[in-house]
Amino acid sequence: MADNRKYNRRVYFAYTVLLLLALMxxxxxxxxxxxRHGKYRAGLRERLGVVPDRLRRQAxxxxxxxxxxxxxxxxxxxxxxxxxKARLPGWQVAVSTTTDTGQKLAREKFGERSVFYIPLDLTWxxxxxxRSLKPRVLVLAESEFWxxxxxxxxxxxxLVAVVNARVSDRSLPRYVRFRGLLRRxxxxxxxxxxxxxxxxxxxxxxxxxxxRVQVGGNLKFEVKPPCKTPFVEAFSAALLRDGIRPVVVAGxxxxxxxxxxxxxxxxxxxxxxxxxxxxxxxxxxxxAAVASLLEAxxxxxxxRSHWDGQAAIGGQVFLLDTIGELxxxxxxxxxxxxxxxxVPRGGHNVLEAAQYGKAILVGRHxxxxxxxxxxxxxxxxxxxVTPESLTATVLELLGDDAERRRLGERARDxxxxxxxxxxxxxxALVALLPAxxxxxxxx
Numbered sequence: 452m453a454d455n456r457k458y459n460r461r462v463y464f465a466y467t468v469l470l471l472l473a474l475m476x477x478x479x480x481x482x483x484x485x486x487r488h489g490k491y492r493a494g495l496r497e498r499l500g501v502v503p504d505r506l507r508r509q510a511x512x513x514x515x516x517x518x519x520x521x522x523x524x525x526x527x528x529x530x531x532x533x534x535x536k537a538r539l540p541g542w543q544v545a546v547s548t549t550t551d552t553g554q555k556l557a558r559e560k561f562g563e564r565s566v567f568y569i570p571l572d573l574t575w576x577x578x579x580x581x582r583s584l585k586p587r588v589l590v591l592a593e594s595e596f597w598x599x600x601x602x603x604x605x606x607x608x609x610l611v612a613v614v615n616a617r618v619s620d621r622s623l624p625r626y627v628r629f630r631g632l633l634r635r636x637x638x639x640x641x642x643x644x645x646x647x648x649x650x651x652x653x654x655x656x657x658x659x660x661x662x663r664v665q666v667g668g669n670l671k672f673e674v675k676p677p678c679k680t681p682f683v684e685a686f687s688a689a690l691l692r693d694g695i696r697p698v699v700v701a702g703x704x705x706x707x708x709x710x711x712x713x714x715x716x717x718x719x720x721x722x723x724x725x726x727x728x729x730x731x732x733x734x735x736x737x738x739a740a741v742a743s744l745l746e747a748x749x750x751x752x753x754x755r756s757h758w759d760g761q762a763a764i765g766g767q768v769f770l771l772d773t774i775g776e777l778x779x780x781x782x783x784x785x786x787x788x789x790x791x792x793x794v795p796r797g798g799h800n801v802l803e804a805a806q807y808g809k810a811i812l813v814g815r816h817x818x819x820x821x822x823x824x825x826x827x828x829x830x831x832x833x834x835x836v837t838p839e840s841l842t843a844t845v846l847e848l849l850g851d852d853a854e855r856r857r858l859g860e861r862a863r864d865x866x867x868x869x870x871x872x873x874x875x876x877x878x879a880l881v882a883l884l885p886a887x888x889x890x891x892x893x894x
Contacts, residue, residue, distance in 0.1 A: 459602075459635070462632070462635065463574075463598065463599060463602055466598050466599070466632075467573060467574055467599060470571075470572060470573065471573070474571070487736075493551050493554070493568075494551075494554065494567070494568030497567050497568040497570065498568050498569070498570055498571050498576075499570065499571065499576060500570045500571070500573070500575055500576030500577070500579040500580070501579070502567075502579055502580055502583040502584075503567055505563070505564045506545065506564075506565070506567060506583060506584065507583055511541070511542060511543035512541075513539070513541065513542045513543070513587050514542065514543040514544075514545055514584050514585060514586045514587060515535060515539070515542060515543070515544050515545070515586060515587065515588045515589075515590060515880075516545050516546075516547065516580075516584055516586040516588070516589045516590065517531075517532065517544060517545070517546050517547070517590040517591075517592070518546075518547045518548075518569055518589075518590070518591045518592060518595055519546060519547075519548055519553060519557065519592045520548065520549045520550065520553060520592065520593070520595065521548065521549060521550040521552060521553035522550070522552050522553050522556050522774075522775070523671070523799075523800055524548075524553065524592040524593060524615075525546075525548060525553050525556045525557045525560065526556070526671070526674045526778075527592060527593075527615055527670040527671045527674065528546075528590075528592055528614070528615075528670060529560055529674065529675065530670070530673050530674070530675060530873045531614070531670060531873050531876055531877060532544055532546065532560075532561060534873055534874075534877045535877060535880065538877060538881060539881075543565060543584075544561070544565065545565045545566075545567070545584055545586070546561050546565060546566050546567075547566070547567050547568060547569040548566070548568065548569065549568070549569055552735070552774045552775075554566065554568060555774060555775065556774070556775050559775070567580075572597040572598065572599045572600055573599065574599050574603065577597075577599050577600045577603050577604075578603050581603055581604060581607055581609065582607075586604075586609055587609070587610065587884065588609065588610045588611075588612065588880060588883060588884070589604045589609050589610070589611045589612070590611075590612050590613075590614055590880065591611070591612070591613045591614070592613075592614055592615050592670075593613075593615050593616060593617055594613075594616065594617055594618060594619075594622065595613070596613075596633065596636055596637065598632070598636045601636055601637075601639040601640060602636070602639055604639065605638075605639035610641050610883045610884070611639055611640045611641050612640070612641060612642045612643075612644065612879070612880055612883060613640055613642075613643045613644065614644045614667060614670065614876050614880075615644065615646055615667070615669060615670045615671070615872075615876075616643045616644055616645045616646065616650060616654060616664075616667075617645070617646045617647075617650045617822075618650055618653035618654060618657065619797065619818060619819050619821070620797075620818040620821060621797060621818060621819070623653055623656075623657070626657040627656065627657060630656075630657050630658050631658075633657050633658040634657075634658030635658075636658075637657075637658045637659045637660065638660065640659070640663065641663065641883055642663055642664075642665070642879055642883060643659050643663055643664040643665070644665060644666070644667030644668075644875070644876055644879055645664060645665065645666050645667065646666075646667070646668065646669045646822060647666060647669070647822045648666060649821075649822060650666075650822070651664050651665070651666055665879070667872055667875045667876045667879060668869070668871055668872030668875055668876075669822070669823065669869065669872055670872045670873060670876060671800060671802050671823070672802060672823075672866060672869040672870065672872060673870060673872055673873045674802060674803070674806065676778075676779075676782075676806055676807070677778045677779045679779070680776070680779060682755075682760075682776060682779075683776075683779040683780070685760035686760075686780065686783065687783065688760075689760065689761075689763075689764055690727075690783060693725070693763055693764070693765045694725055694765070695725050695726070695727050695764065695765040696723070696725060696726065696785070697719075697723055697726050697785035697786070697849050698726070698727055698728075698729065698783045698784050698785050699715075699716065699719060699726065699727070699728045699729070699784065699785065699786050699787075699788070699845065699849075700728075700729045700731070700777075700780055700781055700783070700784040700786075700787045700788070700804070701728060701729065701730050701731065701787075701788045701790060702729075702731045702777045702781065702787065702788070702789055702790060702799070702803070702804070703731060703732075703733040703777070703789060703790040703791055703799035703800075704730065704731065704732050704733060704741075704790035704791070705732075705733055705734075705790055705791050705794055705796050706737065706740075706794070707793070707794040708790050708791075708793045708794055709730065709732065709741050709744050709745075710744060710748075711793060711838050711841060712728070712730060712788065712841075713730075713744060713745065713748040713750060713768065714748075714842070715841050715842040715845055716728040716750065716768060717748070717750060718842050718846065719842075719845060719846065719849065720750070720766055722846065722849075723849065724765075724766050725765045725766060726765070726766065727764050727765060727766070727767055727768075727769055728767075728768045728769065729769045729771055729777075729780050729783075729784075730745070730768050730769065730770050730771065731771035731777045731780075732771075732772075733790060733791065733799065735772075735774060738770070738772040741770065742754065742770060742772070745768055745770060748768075750767070750768050751766060751767040751768070752767055752768040752769070752770055753767050753768070753769050753770065754770050754772050755769065755770060755771045755772050755773050755776070756772050756773060777803070778803040781803050781804040781806075781807050781809060782807045782809075784804065784807070784809045784810075785809075785810070785848075785849060785855060786809075786810050786812060786845055786848050786849060786855070787804035787809045787810065787811050787812070788811075788812045788813070788836075788841075788845075789801045789804060789811060789812070789813050791816070791819075792813040792814030792815065792816045792817050793814035793815075793816070793836075793837075793838055793841070794814070794816065795816045796816060796819075797816060797817065797818045797819030797820075798813060798814070798816055798817035798818065798819050798820050798824070799819070799820070800820060800823075801813060801820065801823065801824070801827065801833065801862075802823065802866065804862070805827070805832070805862040805863065805865060805866050806863070806866055807859075807863075808859035808860055808862055808863035809858075809859050809862065810834075810848050810854075810855040810858040810859050810862075811827070811832070811833040811834070811858065811862055812833065812834050812835075812836050812841070812844060812845070812848075813833060813834075813835055813836070814835070814836060814837065814838075815835060815837060817835075826865055826869065827862065827865055830861050830862075830864065830865050831858075831861055832858065832861035832862040832864070832865050833858065833862065834848075834858070
């Protein structure tokens, strides 16, 4: 046992040294990103292990720390956070994120006082937060297997859960390569709640103890529709006022896709002069580049950040150069294209469009959402397009109201049949607590 502890210390020490070395070698790139795009500058002190005063001031006797990397994970855990607060009154639920966009959304949803940037996975940084928050439970969303964070949490007696757990096609070979280290890291997790049976199998394959893994379902199927905002109401009013139809929403697009979508909309506008395309690039740092593409296309365009709610938008491309507003615009779509899928980047979440019962298009590259896309394909609830078939498919659906409605209805049916993940996840988390608390909360 003593030899095993010494070996563990050497492994984690070596990991920390390698991580520090990697950070030092990559420091010029990080600095360049900060200067060029302002990325990673926000929350830098928090990332380095400085616990913000707002967290210290409201430290509760009982705390759950939930980590959600970015926007998608924040949305996925939103209902879970609500249910935990209802089941555990008086407990603090603190939420960390990695990205700036995730941080912004988390603060809007959960309040600024309990939201922070996750520290780098350096021993002194993670222990600073563990000692300050004193969480009873640490909950990580999807596939955040940070060795030092998990090791230190376990050493301090914190219960650890990985919820909505998944292993993507892209990540699996890398995880298998480091299975020896991962197996040691995953011993620190008390329960894994996999999205699907396939994810359960993959988690066990890369080192998760089989007896600690169960299928919880996919939390993303239970995302609530966003609240109406003044912008959404103004957009809805503009569509009615100016008789704008059809509406094509192209969401979460990546480099290489916008040019194809703009070419598609040129054909759409020829047949439907009052049409509008909402074009929403995935990454804020690309807004200007996409605007340049739009200008070069010759199509009229309107930036969301410059729109006053009164200017006409019919026959134009509406460039959504803001964060957090795309989900609310899917409700107006006649056809919704979900990006990251015409180029080999693994695709993005189709559920924001599906919850409104919209006709959904994706490209062939949807590996990041393998299980979700498979469910929709089996139900014939979306169409898969190629760069060559994109325009023809959009025009076909715009000209066939009945088929659009059928696609949308099947998508909404899929959403209904996949409910229950939040309830199962909350039950599993409450069951982790000491028996007297779990029994009291089930009563």
